[in-house]
Amino acid sequence: MDQQGRLGLIETGEDGSAPPAADANDSPPVPVETIPPELGERANDSQPPVAVETANPPPKRRASARSMGGKHRAISISEFFTKNRHLLGFDNPAKALLTTVREAVDNALDACEEAGILPNITVEIDPVTGYDDRYTVLVRDNGPGIIKAQIGKVFGKLLYGSKFHRLKQSRGQQGIGISAAGMYGQITTGRPVTVISRTGKRRPTHRMVLQIDTRRNEPKYLSEEQLEEWDWEHGTEIILTIAATFKGGRHSVDEYMRQTAMSNPHAHIVYRNPRGVDHVYERQVHELPKEPEEIQPHPHGIELGMLMRMLRETKRRNLTDFLKEEFCRVSQRNAEEIITGTAKRVPDRQRNQMLRRNPKAMERHEVEALFKVLGETKLHSPPTNCLSPIGHEDIRTGLFALFDPGEHDPSEFFVTGETRKPAVYRGNPFQVEVGLVYGKGLEGDNAAEVYRFANRVPLQYQAGACAITKAVQSLNWRQYNLTQPRGGFPVAPMVVSVHISSAWVPYTSESKEAIAHYPEILSELRLALQVCARRLQRHIRRQRKQRDAEKRKQYLEKYLDPISEALQEILGFNDQEKARVSVQLTELIDPQEEEAEPEDEAEVDEMVGRPIRHVEVVPEDQATTDDGSRETTSDSIVSPEGAEEVAQATLGLELPEGAED
Amino acid sequence: MARKKTIDPEKADEITIETLAKLAKGIHQSITRGRYPELISPVRSLQNVKEFRKRVGYLEIGEKIKTRTLSVNTVKTFAQTLKMMSLSKDLVETNDFATKRDAYYQSKNWGPAAFKDQPESDTVMDDIEAMVSRYGLGREHLRYIPDEHGGSVAGALKVHDKDLETGEPEVIDCTRFGSGAYSIPSWVEHLDFETDADFVLCIETAGMFQRLQSHKFWRKYNCILVSLGGVPSRACRRFVRRLSEQAKIPVYAFVDCDPYGVANIYRSLKVGSGNAAHVNHLFCVPQARFLGVTPKDIVDYKLPTHPLKDRDIKRANDALSNDPFFQAHPKWQNEIQRLLDMGVRAEQQALARWGLNYVIDEYLPAKLKKTGSFLP
Structure with a gap:
């Protein structure tokens, strides 16, 4: 879990300084910075974080460089969210409800599958008494549960997740969803998020009520207690109160649940909508989907910023090993080929020097050359065992x-x-x-x-x-x-x-x-x-053919009889002969020409x-x-x-x- | 195959039954031998008309044939055709007849093979007629008679008919109709003729016929008058044909001088039509000659005229370029061309310019003196 990365607060510099998380009581030592690529630019341009309180003496004249410098500060992703919630799917109350349910259910299913548990999911949406635009959303799963120390981070900190820094098929990708839902609820209703979780039969059940400190992107605990009893041996339950509207139709939560049941036949889902209608989607498949493997990045799929980060963070001592170990589909030969190509583009380095180069020490122009060569080198396609189709x-x-x-x-x-x-x-x-x-x-x-x-x-x-x-x-x-x-x-x-x-x-x-x-x-x-x-x-075609054949048969039967009848009338033969003519006519005109299509x-x-x-x-x-x-x-x-x-x-x-x- | 041989009226019914049986037998054999039965008939269109041969005397159907093989698409028509043949056999055997309309209503007993509407039954009837035409038979032999009759007769003729019910012979004296006339029945195959007339005069308009009958023109010139009533009906053509053949007397046509009178009325009477060429051998009067009115008469008698209409000109040009009959007769080509050059037409009644009975007193007697100069 550790190296899968976590945390998304903006940081600076190359020295891996920890973010200014206030008191790290309940958070484990934070590893090196991890910037989502799309935020990297901004992060690098910004100044080191400065304490917010001291930052704004109102200037009465044009700002000096000093005072302007004082105004530059890190933007917490939580703050960013409050201003840009539409980017995450909270643009209107109806959509916010769907997004909230979706993030919670996606997480629940991911957690169960990763732990190898057949998912049992309960979703309940209830109107808040006294309001017609507020709902509580409850999502409970029988997943592995979350250890107490992590609960706050998972639900109370944006861009904190286990899924962003790995290449493995999962529903969630960014670690932004559920905490964003919590933050949305907090912004719109002022209500905190309640989380109940238990990690095993003999383990305690924790119930925590928490808020997000939007400035610092940190969880703030309002209360925590141990429950004496909880129905499930392990699992997690989250309860959020949000401003929302419940609607039907294609974009509705009902529709989401129905479609989720369709694409997750291995899950048992019980869903109650705000109108009190219960839906039970029973488990259709009693085996978990094949577990997708986690894979390393493929050289053709990375971007320059990501390559730079990987070079900085790697534990490998030389470039050859770095390429072989940190990427998939790079063999010794591939690695040497890549490095040879890179050395050609970097006049001040010899090939042999390059082979042994310390990744951390690589200069910008070297990295750019390497990046270019990586994209041009022919390599095998990435392994596909990271995929788990529905079948x-x-x-x-x-x-x-x-x-x-x-x-x-x-x-x-x-x-x-x-x-x-x-x-x-x-x-x-x-x-x-x-x-x-x-x-x-x-x-x-x-x-x-x-x-x-x-x-x-x-x-x-x-x-x-x-x-x-x-x-x-x-x-x-x-x-x-x-x-x-x-x-x-x-x-x-x-x-x-x-x-x-x-x-x-x-x-x-x-x-x-x-x-x-x-x-x-x-x-x-x-x-x-x-x-x-x-x-x-x-x-x-087959259907049409059948229909045609049927029509044809009826049609023929209708007219074959008059033919044999008329012949009998003209030629005066007996009924036996007439019957014979009828049979022969049928055979003649409608042979069993079922040219079976090769399937x-x-x-x-x-x-x-x-x-x-x-x-x-x-x-x-x-x-x-x-x-x-x-x-x-x-x-x-x-x-x-x-x-x-x-x-x-x-x-x-x-x-x-x-x-x- | 003995095609289009003249059918002896005495044996007509026998031949009809034989032909029907022959056709049915062929179909029956195909079926029992596991082959697809076929109905064969000549192609009925002007394209399938042979070059005119004077020796033959009518427009002959060409060699093109149409084969209808039993299949899913043809099974209904096949059934209806056979049922119609069966009905025909029945009619001959009971000495009865049916009009197209009768046949259509009869089919209502045939269950699924019943005709939906009369056009459907007409088509099947035309097909059957075309089929048996290869054996010299016409629709009338099958006892399917046309609804239209048309044509009146007066003059020196006794028609021998039969009472259908009693079988008693009936003799009709065509001199004894007063100012009226004998009406040609739809079905003339069974009629016999007794006459000593010198010729048959076929007249286009009822008005002219009435004048000649009322003034007993036939008494003075010992002839039989026939009113064609425009383009003659099948019965009328067949009547004139059988009459002239039995009595061995010439037939003269007296029609308007315009492309319609020449190319439609006279041509149909004499050599049959292009579209029903398969029955022309029955419905032609090869002995017919053109008495008038000729383009020359317009000049000679200074007849009042009307200008040719567009459709007259088209019809005339059609006759010149497409009609095998006119193509075989340069004299006719000259006459038609002359008419086109004059750009006018004249009706037979235009002779009234010189007095109402000028036609009886002057025109016809003059013409009948020079029958050798009649157009072919």
Whole structure:
């Protein structure tokens, strides 16, 4: 945990001075500075932090350099947030509620999975009596719990997290979310955050009420106590009070919970909305997703600032080791090649000198040369075991959580799913999955519904800015027998869900609402959609053919009899002969020409021209069925029989362990 | 195949039944041998009309045939065609007949094969007629008679008919209709003729026919008058054809002098039409000759004229460039060209300029003195 980094207060200098955290009573020794790249510039330009109280004698004349110097001070990220909360998804009361729930649930799921626990999540939203614009949000999980010393930091300090400084697929990325929610609640209602946590059966249950000191980005404890009893052996509960509005629709919390259940079939989720409606999403898959491995950065995926930081922080004594050990996919040979290339660009250093160079001592122009060479050197793609896709079987299962089949038998729907092989954008591995359901029970005159997920988190806002939306729109669905207005979604009774998993999902903003348009990502999205669309097309054709055959048969039966009858009338043969003629006519005109379409022919991909591995164990149109015990108050996800084994088998096939060197 | 041989009226019914059975047998055999049955008929269009041969005397259908094979798309028409053939057999056997409309209503008993509307049944009937035309038969032989009749007859002729109910022969004396006339029935195959007339005079307009009948023109010139009533109906053409063939007397046409009178009325009467070429062998009167009114008559008799209309000019040009009959007759080409050059037309009643009965007293007698100069 230690070296995974933490803390986000602005610091300065290269000496690794600790931030001016006031009293470090409950915080462990803070390691070297860690600046998120996007804040790096600002940090380097700013002066060392100065005590705030002494900083502002009101000048009556033009400021002197001295007094101006006095005005420069570090901006705490918490202060920054209070002024820019829209960047984090708190722009309006309805969205703030969603963001709060989302951050809490994302954390809960991440924690459970990381600890290897099948998640049980409870979400309750209650209106605060006396207010019509305040709600308390309670999120409880059965995760590993948080040790007492960390509770304050996790919930009371922004940019404090375990996820930012590593490359591993998880829902949260920046360590900004839940504490931002706490801060939002504090700003809008003045209420503190309550956290209850227990780390094991024999461990005490701590209950802490805390606030965030927004100036210093530090937690402030209002009360702490040990609870005598708590229902759960381990887990964490957080209660926040925030100003919010509860609304329905696509952007609602209800929708978020539903979609989360869809993308997390291994979780058991109980959700009560402010109107007192309970939703129970039962666990559909009783195994945790494959745990994503943490990987080292790939040389093609880093930026200059990050390289400089890594050089400063490394424990390696020479550049060769640094390259080999701190990055993935750099062999001895690669390292030597990189250094040789760097030495050529640095006239004042010999190659041999460079090989043994102390990373910490490297000068700026050396680092820049190294950075350039890193980007140009040919290297293997990063390992893909840092990814944990939903799996196309589960994505198909989950689709039924996204719409209500109504009176229709789910087996009437066409369901398909496709998990692409991992690919890479800018040195970051990612993987695309698409699930598609089509059937007459869905509304046919409307545009298809498209659901977007990133690392199992539903994306509900900014559809227009998202690469997923663009990929769906840019595909020519007409080619697959669907109607499509120019540049729009196809018009069909269809639901599409798209999932991107990656160690670092390139969101367009910190509020994690849309995925950036990297060409590699768009291309993978299109390929996955094409595979599903092609199968859908086959289904539509087959359906049409069946319909036609049926019509044809009826039609023929109608007219074949008059033919044999007329022949009998003219030629005067007996009824036996007439029957014979009828039979022969039928055979003649309607031979059983069921030219069975080869189902598992190797499909050749249109765009790249390589065969797609297509593992399809269960016939596609044998959609999942539900046992019929649907309760009015609970949405349950239907589970296909044997889906798990299939998913296992498929995962094993489609995601070979480790690298594909 | 003995195509288009003249059908002996005595044996017509027998041949009809045989032909129907032959066609049905072919289909039956195809089916029992596992082959797709086919219905074969000639292509019915002006494009499939042969070059005119004087020896033949009518516009002949070409060699192009249309084959309809039993398939999902044709199964309904196939069923309807066979049911229509079956109905035809029934009609012949019961010595009855049906109009197109009758047949349409009959089909309502055929269950799913019933016709939806009359155009549908008309098409099937035309197809069947085309099919049996290859065996020299027409629709009338199948006992499907046209709804339209048309054509009146007066003069030195006795028509031998039969009472359909009793089978008793009936003799109709066409001299005894007063100022009226005998009306040609829709179906003339069974009629016989008794006459000593010298010729048949076919008249385009009812008004002219009435004048000649009222003044008993036929008595003085020993002839049979036929009112065509515009383009003659099938029954009328067939009547004149059978009459002239049996009595072996010439047929003279007296029509307006305009492209319609020449290219439509006279041409149809004499050699049949382009679009129904498959039945022309039945509905032509090759013996017919053109008495008048000719373009020369307009000049000679100083007839009052009207200018040619656009559609007249178009029709005339069409006749010159497309019609196999006129293409085979340079004399006709000259006449039509002359008419076009004059740019006028004259109706037969224009002769009334010289007095109402000028036509009886002067024009026709003069013409009949020079029958050898009639246009072909």
